[in-house]
Amino acid sequence: xxxxxxxxxEYDRFIPFRSTMDMDYARFALTTPSRPRRDGxxxxxxxxxxxxxxxxxxxxxMTRILAFKSAPDTSASQLPQFDEPIxxxxxxxxxxxxxxxxxxxxxxxxxxxxxxxxxWGSKNMLxxxxxxxxxxxxxxxxxxKVLLEAVEGSGPITSISWSPDSTVLAxxxxxxVLALVDPATGQDVNVTEDDENLTPVLSLAWRSNSILTxxxxxxxxxxxxxxxxxTSICFYNGHRRxxxxxxxxxxxxxxxxxxxxxxxxxWDACMPVSHRxxxxxxxxxxxxxxxxxxxxxxxxxxxxxxxxGGGRHDHCIKFWNTVNGSCLNSIxxxxxxxxxxxxxxxxxxxxxxxxxxxxxxxxxxxxxxxxAELFGHSSRVHFLAxxxxxxxxxxxxxxxxxxxxxxxxxxxxxxxxxxxxxxxSCTETFGGIKVATHFHGGNDCKRLxxxxxxxxxxxxxxxxxxxxxxxxxxxxxxxxxxxxAKMLPPLLLLPSTSSSSSTTTTSSFSFLLILLPSLxxxxxxxxxxxNYSAVQAIEGSGPITSISWSPDSTVLAxxxxxxVLALVDPATGQDVNVTEDDENLTPVLSFAWRSNSILTxxxxxxxxxxxxxxxxxTSICFYNGHRRxxxxxxxxxxxxxxxxxxxxxxxxxWDACMPVSHHxxxxxxxxxxxxxxxxxxxxxxxWPTRSNQLVxxxxxxxxCIKFWNTVNGSCLNSIxxxxxxxxxxxxxxxxxxxxxxxxxxxxxxxxxxxxxxxxAELFGHSSRVHFLAxxxxxxxxxxxxxxxxxxxx
Numbered sequence: 058x059x060x061x062x063x064x065x066x067e068y069d070r071f072i073p074f075r076s077t078m079d080m081d082y083a084r085f086a087l088t089t090p091s092r093p094r095r096d097g098x099x100x101x102x103x104x105x106x107x108x109x110x111x112x113x114x115x116x117x118x119m120t121r122i123l124a125f126k127s128a129p130d131t132s133a134s135q136l137p138q139f140d141e142p143i144x145x146x147x148x149x150x151x152x153x154x155x156x157x158x159x160x161x162x163x164x165x166x167x168x169x170x171x172x173x174x175x176x177w178g179s180k181n182m183l184x185x186x187x188x189x190x191x192x193x194x195x196x197x198x199x200x201x202k203v204l205l206e207a208v209e210g211s212g213p214i215t216s217i218s219w220s221p222d223s224t225v226l227a228x229x230x231x232x233x234v235l236a237l238v239d240p241a242t243g244q245d246v247n248v249t250e251d252d253e254n255l256t257p258v259l260s261l262a263w264r265s266n267s268i269l270t271x272x273x274x275x276x277x278x279x280x281x282x283x284x285x286x287x288t289s290i291c292f293y294n295g296h297r298r299x300x301x302x303x304x305x306x307x308x309x310x311x312x313x314x315x316x317x318x319x320x321x322x323x324w325d326a327c328m329p330v331s332h333r334x335x336x337x338x339x340x341x342x343x344x345x346x347x348x349x350x351x352x353x354x355x356x357x358x359x360x361x362x363x364x365x366g367g368g369r370h371d372h373c374i375k376f377w378n379t380v381n382g383s384c385l386n387s388i389x390x391x392x393x394x395x396x397x398x399x400x401x402x403x404x405x406x407x408x409x410x411x412x413x414x415x416x417x418x419x420x421x422x423x424x425x426x427x428x429a430e431l432f433g434h435s436s437r438v439h440f441l442a443x444x445x446x447x448x449x450x451x452x453x454x455x456x457x458x459x460x461x462x463x464x465x466x467x468x469x470x471x472x473x474x475x476x477x478x479x480x481x482s483c484t485e486t487f488g489g490i491k492v493a494t495h496f497h498g499g500n501d502c503k504r505l506x507x508x509x510x511x512x513x514x515x516x517x518x519x520x521x522x523x524x525x526x527x528x529x530x531x532x533x534x535x536x537x538x539x540x541x542a543k544m545l546p547p548l549l550l551l552p553s554t555s556s557s558s559s560t561t562t563t564s565s566f567s568f569l570l571i572l573l574p575s576l577x578x579x580x581x582x583x584x585x586x587x588n589y590s591a592v593q594a595i596e597g598s599g600p601i602t603s604i605s606w607s608p609d610s611t612v613l614a615x616x617x618x619x620x621v622l623a624l625v626d627p628a629t630g631q632d633v634n635v636t637e638d639d640e641n642l643t644p645v646l647s648f649a650w651r652s653n654s655i656l657t658x659x660x661x662x663x664x665x666x667x668x669x670x671x672x673x674x675t676s677i678c679f680y681n682g683h684r685r686x687x688x689x690x691x692x693x694x695x696x697x698x699x700x701x702x703x704x705x706x707x708x709x710x711w712d713a714c715m716p717v718s719h720h721x722x723x724x725x726x727x728x729x730x731x732x733x734x735x736x737x738x739x740x741x742x743x744w745p746t747r748s749n750q751l752v753x754x755x756x757x758x759x760x761c762i763k764f765w766n767t768v769n770g771s772c773l774n775s776i777x778x779x780x781x782x783x784x785x786x787x788x789x790x791x792x793x794x795x796x797x798x799x800x801x802x803x804x805x806x807x808x809x810x811x812x813x814x815x816x817a818e819l820f821g822h823s824s825r826v827h828f829l830a831x832x833x834x835x836x837x838x839x840x841x842x843x844x845x846x847x848x849x850x
Contacts, residue, residue, distance in 0.1 A: 153419065153429045157460040158449075160433075161194070161201070163187055167213060168436070168455035170350055170368070171259050171274075171301030171317060175440035175453045176226075178219035182240060183442060183451055184226055185459060186214040191228060193240065194459075196444065205243050207231075218261035218269075222769055227269055229258035235271060237283060247283040262303035262312070264326075266769050268715075270312065272300025278314055280716060291716040295322045295340045304354045308695060310714060311341075311379050315351030320344065323379050326714040327697070335722040342382030347371050353408070355397040369393040374408065374425075388425050390418070396441040398450060400465040407464055409438035409452055417441075417452060419464055433460055605648030605656070614656055616645035622658065624670060634670040649690035649699070651713075657699065659687030665701055682709045682727045691751075693743045698728075698767055700751050702738030707731065708753050710767050729770030735759045740796070742785040754782025754796060762796065762813075776813050778806070784829040786838065797826035797840055805829075805840060821848060 165188035167174065174186040183194040189207040191214060194200075205228070207214060212231020219226055225237045225246055233255040237246040260272040268290070269281045276296035281288045298317040305312055312324040321344040330338060349368030367373045372392055376385040393411040400406070404422040415438055417431040436455035443450050448467035453459050603616040612624045612633055620642035624633040647659035655677070656668045663683035668675045680699065689702040699711040708731040715728060731753070740754030750773070751765045760780055764773040781799040788795070792810040803826055805819040824843035831838050841847045 151466055153431075154463050155429075155431060157431075157433055157462050159461040161459040161461075163453055163457045163459045165190070166439075166453060166455060166457045168439075171299055171352060173216040173218070173260050173302070173440070174214070175442045175451065175459075176217055176219050177442035177444060177451060178223035178226075178240075179221065179445045180223040181445055182219075182223065184217050184219065184240075185453060186217050186228075188213055190214075191217060191226070191238075196449075204240060205238055212257070215257050215259055216261045216271075218263060220263050220266050220269075222266050224266070227261050227263070229261060229271065231257050233257050233273075235269075235281070237269075249281075249288065259299050259301050260303040260314075262305050264305055264309055264312075265712075270303055270305070272296075272303050272314060272316075274299040276300060276316065276318070278303070278312075282716075291336050291338060293322070293324050293338045293340070295343065296320060301350065301352045302354045304356055306356045306379075307358060308697070310695075310697065311356075313354050313356070313379075315354050317350050319347045319349060319351060321347065321351050321354075321377075323377075323382065330722075332722070336716065342377075342379070344377065344382065346375065346384065347373070349393070353394045353397040355399050355406075358399055358401050359404075367394055369411065386425070393437075395437055395439050398441040398443050400447075401443075402447055402468045403466060405465060407441065407450060409441050411437035415454065417450075417462065417464070429464070431462055431464070434458065602644045603646060603648050605650060607653050607656075608650050609653050611653070614648055614650075616648070616658070618644050620644055620660075622668070636668075636675065646686050646688050647690045647701075649692050651692055651696055651699075657690055657692070659683075659690050659701060659703075661686040663687060663703065663705065665690070665699075678723050678725060680709070680711050680725045680727070682730065683707060688737065689739045689741045691741045691743060693767075694745065698743075698749075698751075700741050700743065700753075702741050702753060704737050706734050706736060706738060708734065708738050708741070708751075708765075710751065710765070710770070729765075729767065731763075731765060731770065733763065733772065734761070736781070740782045740785040742787050745787050745789045752785055752787075752794065754778070754785055757781040757799065762794075762808075774811075774813065776808075781825075783825055783827050786829040786831050789831070790835065795829060795831075795838060797829050799825035803842065803844075805838075819850075822846065 163185060166185075167188065175184070177183045181196045183196060184204070185192050185194070189211075191204045191206075193202050193204050195202075204226070207230055210232070211234060214228060215231055216229040217226060223240070226240055228236045228238055230236070232251055234251050235249045235258055237248070238244070239246050256274040256277075258271045258273055262270045264270055264280065267282060267284055269283070270278060270293075271281060272278045276294075276298050278293035278296070278300055279289050280291035280293075282290045293312065293314070296314065296316040296318055297320070300314050300316045302315040303312065304314075310326055312326065314322045314324070322340040323342040323344070324338055325341040326338070328338070328341060330336070347367045349371040351367060351371075353367075353374075367375075370393075372390050372394070374388045374390050374394055374397075376387070377383070378385055390408060390410065392414060394408050395411055396409040398407045405428065406420045406422055408418050408420065410416055410418065414430075414432065415434045415436055417438060419428040419430075420426070421428050434452065434454040434456055438452050438454045440453040441450060443465070446467075448463055448465050450462050450464045451459060452462065600618050601615060602618055603614075605614045606612075607614070607624075610627075613627055615623045615625055617623070619638055621638050622636040622645060624635075625631070626633050643660045643662040643664075645658050646661050649657045649659075651657055651667065654669060654671055656670075657665065657680075658668060659665050663685050665680035665683070665687055666676050667678035667680075669677045680701070683701065683703040683705055684707070685704040687701050687703045689700075691700045692698070693700075697713055699713065701709045701711070709727040710729040710731070711725055712728040713725070715725070717723070717725060734753065734755045736756030736759035738753055738755060738759075742752055744750040744752065749767045751767055753763050753765065755761045755763075758781075760778050760782065762776040762778050762782055762785075764775075765771070766773055778796060778798065780802060782796055783799055784797040786795045787793075793816065794808040794810050796806045796808065798804055798806065802818070802820065803822045803824055805826060807816040807819075808814070809816050822840065822842035822844050826840050826842045828841040829838060837849060839847060839849045
């Protein structure tokens with residue numbers, strides 16, 4: 058019934074209101090066959106915008122056929138025009154503020170070329186030297202304090218530099234004294250003696266948390282190790298005048314130095330030194346193309362290049378390749394280049410300049426176009442320092458001001474990667490290859506029964522797989538007929554006496570090697586058709602104790618029980634090189650190739666030796682530290698760090714670039730000794746994406762997986778695995794770690810990193826899984842256990 062108080066006619070039932078209905082659209086909607094709705098997520102933005110515009114203009118957003126009340130009036134001006142262009146949203150460009158976000162007074166700032174008075178540490182503390190004082194700015198709570206004041210007569214402060222972990226601040230005084238200061242207390246941790254023969258330090262650069270490189274005004278560059286009595290451990294001679302800039306590359310191998318003599322030197326810390334001068338380094342490249350003092354140096358964070366900038370009369374930014382010393386590019390900056398700073402997250406470079414503009418310039422790389430110019434200083438901008446958090450850059454100038462600019466883009470927090478391996482109740486994947494949940498049975502499993510005794514070692518490098526096993530003489534009678542009958546393809550089921558053989562396809566690059574120490578032969582199984590070649594050991598040489606392929610797999614290193622070490626050509630089976638039988642040497646337990654010509658060997662008496670078979674005296678270097686047998690050796694991917702684990706429950710980390718003692722030029726001192734494991738340490742592996750992180754696993758009485766920082770030797774994390782850790786294997790493409798274990802489960806465990814949550818556990822072996830090896834092609838993993846089986850999955 059209609060209501061007399063309302064101007065609008067309403068009914069007590071839902072009766073269609075025909076005056077507001079579009080009968081043509083209703084007929085169209087009722088008679089048109091229904092079509093499946095398209096997924097809007099797969100449409101382009103322009104198609105979505107067009108469809109929306111069509112609905113608004115033609116169909117007027119009608120979704121119902123019947124109307125039960127009158128619709129409000131809509132003016133035509135409010136409807137979008139059909140011919141109106143579709144405006145797509147454009148990506149907004151980053152806006153760089155032209156004004157500093159903070160300005161601090163810096164009274165006493167020295168206006169001199171060649172000094173280094175500003176540095177921003179990794180703990181977000183900014184240090185600045187003002188005359189005889191060092192002041193700290195805490196960017197977290199926006200506070201300042203005076204850290205120290207130089208003693209009267211010691212002269213002004215000439216250089217400062219934070220250690221990599223920011224636990225100490227190196228301070229150089231005008232009287233040539235060099236001090237390490239604790240920022241928390243302001244007390245000196247270490248101080249060099251005042252020597253009248255030494256000149257003031259102009260530049261500082263930390264090679265590690267314990268080794269500091271200093272450049273002096275007489276052109277000398279020295280490495281200092283304050284842990285030793287004789288702190289001067291290495292010298293770099295090349296400059297004729299003051300060294301005003303020093304920069305170590307990110308991998309701490311290359312050192313760049315710029316001086317008042319207009320020269321730039323590149324030094325390779327790993328380059329061999331002279332036998333007569335074991336502590337003196339020769340420069341790798343000398344660059345003399347600059348026409349003015351070179352103080353601006355910085356290494357590209359992603360490429361093997363660095364970027365020095367010239368002084369007042371040069372005005373050039375030059376790009377150099379450290380491999381061959383060639384100039385890649387040269388840019389005229391228009392004014393003297395006082396400092397350089399790379400954005401660690403993007404390809405951008407900021408430079409500070411002097412007269413006439415005294416500006417900061419942001420460059421896009423590699424186009425080297427100016428992205429922005431920031432003006433604010435009234436005098437030369439001597440120093441630049443970047444926040445460890447990214448984004449903010451501090452600049453200090455001769456106008457006695459310290460300004461903070463929001464120049465670089467603040468890095469966005471990275472999203473956690475999706476798990477690399479996904480699993481269901483039947484199968485798992487590792488590297489994209491199916492892995493059977495139960496190893497026994499099924500087409501996804503390849504089981505190799507190789508012996509009636511325990512397996513000793515399993516390795517897989519490049520395109521080769523190595524298996525070392527104890528086998529009875531009766532196995533030869535089983536192998537040879539199979540080879541002759543072409544029933545033994547590589548990486549297949551090797552049948553026992555009670556099972557029949559089976560075949561399957563495999564990559565043409567696969568290569569299986571089986572060693573039979575009791576018979577002393579080496580059997581090589583190539584892709585179809587299968588064949589073999591044998592290397593017969595001399596009788597009485599004892600069982601084979603260790604094997605290892607060279608990086609290019611052209612030779613195989615074989616160690617025998619009588620301590621003899623041989624390099625074997627896998628194509629012919631002939632010895633390429635053999636060491637002499639020495640009764641004073643003990644058997645070799647572990648191998649690690651540093652290069653195609655240098656082999657590192659760990660023996661049962663705890664010695665670790667580098668062998669170079671190209672020289673008459675093959676033993677070229679010694680690593681002394683273990684007390685008992687060295688059962689594991691691993692070189693990092695950059696071949697700088699060596700990790701060793703032994704029966705003495707110790708782990709050592711060695712830095713091949715660390716200077717050696719003058720009295721023992723062929724003897725390396727360990728960088729870090731780790732003694733927190735309570736059992737034998739055989740499981741070692743380096744994280745594939747970072748050369749400064751090592752993972753180790755403990756034996757029966759330990760059961761822990763530990764992560765170590767090779768820079769300072771600190772333990773980053775420790776995980777209780779629940780059982781002894783026999784082997785470790787990193788996935789080279791993702792952040793996943795595979796471990797093998799012993800009693801009680803004898804399982805393989807896949808871990809997500811860095812959360813270290815268990816992604817899967819694989820059961821199939823009935824005894825300790827001693828060894829793991831990953832295919833160089835990815836995906837396939839081999840496990841060898843004391844149950845005399847080798848499982849490939």
